[in-house]
Amino acid sequence: MSGGAITLRGVEKSFGATKIIRGVDLAIARGERHAMIGPNGAGKTTLFNLISGRFPISSGTIEINGQSIHGLPAHQINRLGLSRSFQITSIFPRLSVFENIRCGLLWARGYRYSFWHLLGGARALNEEADQVLERLGLQDRRNVPAGLLSYAEQRALEIGITVAGGADIILLDEPTSGMSHSETEHAVRLIRSVSEGKTLLMVEHDMNVVFGLADVITVLVYGEIIASGPPAEIRANRAVQEAYLGSEAA
Amino acid sequence: MSADTTSTAPLAAARAPALLRRHWLWLAAIVLALAIPWLFFDWSKGRHSGFALTMLSEIGLMSVFALSFNMLMGQTGLLSFGHAILFGLGGYCTAHTLNAAKAGLFWLPVELIPLAGGLGGLVFGAVFGYVVTKQRATAFAMITMGLGELVAACALMFMGFFGGEGGISTDRVTGQSLFGIEYSTPWQVYCLVVAWTVIATMLMRLQTQTPLGRMANAQRDNFERTQFVGYDPRMIRFYQFTLSGFFAGIGGALYVLVYEIVTFDTVAAAKSATALLAAYIGGAGSFLGPFLGTIVVVLLQSGVSLISNAWLLYVGVLFIVMVMFAPGGIMGIVARHEPIARMGRLGELAVPYARILPPGLLLVLGFVTLVELAQLATIGSAQNKSLAIGGQPIDPHNGLPWAIGAAMLVAGGLWMRREARVFRARWDALMEEAKARGLPV
Amino acid sequence: MEVFLVSLLNGLVYGMLLFMLASGLTLILSMMGVLNFAHASAYMLGAYFAFTISQHIGFWPALIIAPLLCGLLGAMIEMYGLRRVHRNGHIAELLFTFGLALIIEKVVQMTWGLLPVPYRVPAGLDFPLFSIYGTQFPAYRAFMLLISLLMFGAIWLGLTRTRIGLVIQAALTHPDMVGALGHNVPRVFTTVFAAGTALAGLAGVIGGNYQVTEPAMAFTMGPIVFVVVVFGGLGSLTGCFIASLMMGLIQTFAVVLDYSPADLLRQFGIIVTSATPFHEVLTVPLPRVGALLPFLLLILILVFKPRGLMGTRDT
Numbered sequence A: 001m002s003g004g005a006i007t008l009r010g011v012e013k014s015f016g017a018t019k020i021i022r023g024v025d026l027a028i029a030r031g032e033r034h035a036m037i038g039p040n041g042a043g044k045t046t047l048f049n050l051i052s053g054r055f056p057i058s059s060g061t062i063e064i065n066g067q068s069i070h071g072l073p074a075h076q077i078n079r080l081g082l083s084r085s086f087q088i089t090s091i092f093p094r095l096s097v098f099e100n101i102r103c104g105l106l107w108a109r110g111y112r113y114s115f116w117h118l119l120g121g122a123r124a125l126n127e128e129a130d131q132v133l134e135r136l137g138l139q140d141r142r143n144v145p146a147g148l149l150s151y152a153e154q155r156a157l158e159i160g161i162t163v164a165g166g167a168d169i170i171l172l173d174e175p176t177s178g179m180s181h182s183e184t185e186h187a188v189r190l191i192r193s194v195s196e197g198k199t200l201l202m203v204e205h206d207m208n209v210v211f212g213l214a215d216v217i218t219v220l221v222y223g224e225i226i227a228s229g230p231p232a233e234i235r236a237n238r239a240v241q242e243a244y245l246g247s248e249a250a
Numbered sequence B: 001m002s003a004d005t006t007s008t009a010p011l012a013a014a015r016a017p018a019l020l021r022r023h024w025l026w027l028a029a030i031v032l033a034l035a036i037p038w039l040f041f042d043w044s045k046g047r048h049s050g051f052a053l054t055m056l057s058e059i060g061l062m063s064v065f066a067l068s069f070n071m072l073m074g075q076t077g078l079l080s081f082g083h084a085i086l087f088g089l090g091g092y093c094t095a096h097t098l099n100a101a102k103a104g105l106f107w108l109p110v111e112l113i114p115l116a117g118g119l120g121g122l123v124f125g126a127v128f129g130y131v132v133t134k135q136r137a138t139a140f141a142m143i144t145m146g147l148g149e150l151v152a153a154c155a156l157m158f159m160g161f162f163g164g165e166g167g168i169s170t171d172r173v174t175g176q177s178l179f180g181i182e183y184s185t186p187w188q189v190y191c192l193v194v195a196w197t198v199i200a201t202m203l204m205r206l207q208t209q210t211p212l213g214r215m216a217n218a219q220r221d222n223f224e225r226t227q228f229v230g231y232d233p234r235m236i237r238f239y240q241f242t243l244s245g246f247f248a249g250i251g252g253a254l255y256v257l258v259y260e261i262v263t264f265d266t267v268a269a270a271k272s273a274t275a276l277l278a279a280y281i282g283g284a285g286s287f288l289g290p291f292l293g294t295i296v297v298v299l300l301q302s303g304v305s306l307i308s309n310a311w312l313l314y315v316g317v318l319f320i321v322m323v324m325f326a327p328g329g330i331m332g333i334v335a336r337h338e339p340i341a342r343m344g345r346l347g348e349l350a351v352p353y354a355r356i357l358p359p360g361l362l363l364v365l366g367f368v369t370l371v372e373l374a375q376l377a378t379i380g381s382a383q384n385k386s387l388a389i390g391g392q393p394i395d396p397h398n399g400l401p402w403a404i405g406a407a408m409l410v411a412g413g414l415w416m417r418r419e420a421r422v423f424r425a426r427w428d429a430l431m432e433e434a435k436a437r438g439l440p441v
Numbered sequence C: 001m002e003v004f005l006v007s008l009l010n011g012l013v014y015g016m017l018l019f020m021l022a023s024g025l026t027l028i029l030s031m032m033g034v035l036n037f038a039h040a041s042a043y044m045l046g047a048y049f050a051f052t053i054s055q056h057i058g059f060w061p062a063l064i065i066a067p068l069l070c071g072l073l074g075a076m077i078e079m080y081g082l083r084r085v086h087r088n089g090h091i092a093e094l095l096f097t098f099g100l101a102l103i104i105e106k107v108v109q110m111t112w113g114l115l116p117v118p119y120r121v122p123a124g125l126d127f128p129l130f131s132i133y134g135t136q137f138p139a140y141r142a143f144m145l146l147i148s149l150l151m152f153g154a155i156w157l158g159l160t161r162t163r164i165g166l167v168i169q170a171a172l173t174h175p176d177m178v179g180a181l182g183h184n185v186p187r188v189f190t191t192v193f194a195a196g197t198a199l200a201g202l203a204g205v206i207g208g209n210y211q212v213t214e215p216a217m218a219f220t221m222g223p224i225v226f227v228v229v230v231f232g233g234l235g236s237l238t239g240c241f242i243a244s245l246m247m248g249l250i251q252t253f254a255v256v257l258d259y260s261p262a263d264l265l266r267q268f269g270i271i272v273t274s275a276t277p278f279h280e281v282l283t284v285p286l287p288r289v290g291a292l293l294p295f296l297l298l299i300l301i302l303v304f305k306p307r308g309l310m311g312t313r314d315t
């Protein structure tokens, strides 16, 4: 019961007649850095959408910190302490970078739907948002509308919004996709530092990132897990090499 | 926040100029609002111009309404076609409260009467908001339109609350006041309207800086993402809708205080449309846009309707032109000059602007001539109106004035196209430069 | 019984008229995502054009020319207005058509005056076709029914038998696919918009003398057509057809059935007097509620079944 941050049992998801997730069992322990790999269209993003409550599951159960999320809307799952980022950047384009981060903080700091607190006077909150900005390396873009940032900056902001509230389970969907080599390095450092002491589940295509960062790796192919274990074990796994790594390792 | 124990008297004194510097716009607006009526003061009779005061009061109350509308459109991205129901219902609540106070059921000073309207708007906002905020985007526009039609039809159907076609009349001179003011003269009422307009505007301004206000922006930009930072977008919309009902209700209350009657017009679709036109023309993207837009719309409405029936046509055309060429409204146009201003090169636009002015005027003049001729020929002649320029009567059935109007329109249009190209070139060059300097454009 | 039969026929006539309007709007909304506020304005223009044309060259040419004029206007609006506004999103497009509707109303007022114009049923069709139990059924209504059925058939054939019809059909349910199929999307849009506007114009030609041709006719008809479209569901012409007939019948029957909730309560032995709470609401006769019904339906459907009767997508 205790110990598991995310537990999936027999999770299935169909869109119309096509079954995209075909019976996934997965247990992610608290504090674990877990990477999910697999070819495009394997259903990794769909799995994220199921865990974060964006889509309802077709069958099976998902538990977050031991609590079933059945029927919970996405915002309530977030309030259980699970925060996610998006593969396709999803930020608030007309708000400033600073305010994007602050939006990620508001609920977690108990502000709810308050219309009586003036945010200008919420010093602790603003300082915290600025600290997040600093960690992201975006402090000199603080007051720029987020929609005007460069692609890599937007990706960093995406991670920032996700981790700002201090959720203890963090899901990152291809955080480094489309980044240059140096940008990726910076992003990895960022992910490493923000996931300190937290449970991290990330989808990633860059094998250097995956093997450098993850404690456990799960391989998803056609909506099924074909292998799951520590990096060394995955590297040695035949089935994985054939199904996935083979093409890249060659 | 509460750790701020250092604010001693000398510090506070030092802050006063800083406060003045930060809030000069508010002060200037208040001073201006109280000063303008004196321009129309009739010194020979020793009284204010009723027309000017009514028009200024209308600007005040309609700007509260338009700003409350923009709490939905600009701030939350919700386009309501039925916002007037909150304005009107607030008005009906106010009229009933005022009548009850007058009848001696309770003591309520006139100064606080707008709160009755606000409360009415708040309650109805919560009830209707519960239903309509399930939707957003186009569906929200449709459902609010349906609700607006529904309430407008009810207003004609149920005599008890709405008073049918005749509406509810009331009397603001209840003899109950905090300051011993009677509110029997338009000037006294105008001061009350100014006070409440300022209060409501300030509160709405402050609301934009609260967590709800900011999350409303976030909901507008990307409603789905708000769910993944812990918010229920539906509840954001609900609270925002309810609050905007409060302010719309205050607008309705001011309407009742000014006109001492509330009829079904106040809930009708045309009223909702006025708020939309004002907010959009002024600029929904900035806080003060709807205020500016209200001034434009009310001036056209009160000013032009004195001499012409076509004010709505002019507003409509202005609106279409804005939608097509300046989606940010007047404030949007101003904001687009910012990078150029920051480079300190606004002056370079002076000549291009001066050059598009005459063809622009010619274009407008031609258009107005044709419109006025057309309506003189139909509506005007039905109402036995006639038009004379310089003592020379104009006959709309004569071909010459039409030809002149059309000529001005065409010539203005062609000339404008040429000048616009010149303007565009200058503008683009300046923008390029701003971009090169790394200014956000 | 005779009331029932006559009302049924009248309801059908009105329902088919609604369908003529609503089908165009459904097509435009489903394919282009534009909630066209000016659609009912085309209906009004159709009526006014027909009035003027029939004064000069008669009703029958007007039946052809007026819709064509409307269609031409629609094409121009799409090409020179909507396409430009398109970049700024659906709400901007909606606002654009809203502004157009305002302007068209004013222009109509300025051209034809504030009062209703005497647009009459053509003399050749101005006779009672038959009478049921003493109630006459005018020939013109039968003619309206005929025209709308012909139109219905034409739309059907056009959508199922022509190339562009098939593209439109595909686009109804998957609007993003049109471009992928390699078709000239702007041309398809212009065609649909023009055809929809022409249909609305035709509805105006035959509806203008059935109802009243006045400047307010667009703003009274517009919301009802929206209700039909939402009710029928996005992307479904069949749903639109059913919803049109339903709305026509509901509105027609609501006018004839002179009952109020109080009458219903009386059946259960509850007598409503002026002392009863909400007696005003309870004694409202159905004919007066008739005007409210469409909007009540709109709200209910948007709350409980946002996709409408047969919709394939969210509104």
Ligand SMILES: Nc1ncnc2c1ncn2[C@@H]1O[C@H](COP(=O)(O)OP(=O)(O)O)[C@@H](O)[C@H]1O
Binding pocket: A015, A020, A038, A039, A040, A041, A042, A043, A044, A045, A046, A047
């Ligand atoms: N909302 C949806 N509706 C229908 N099919 C979907 C939807 N989302 C994803 N899919 C399908 O599910 C499959 C897996 O997609 P995805 O989870 O995005 O893969 P990955 O993230 O592993 O690349 C794809 O074939 C995709 O087309």
Ligand SMILES: [Mg+2]
Binding pocket: A044, A045, A046, A087
């Ligand atoms: Mg993916």
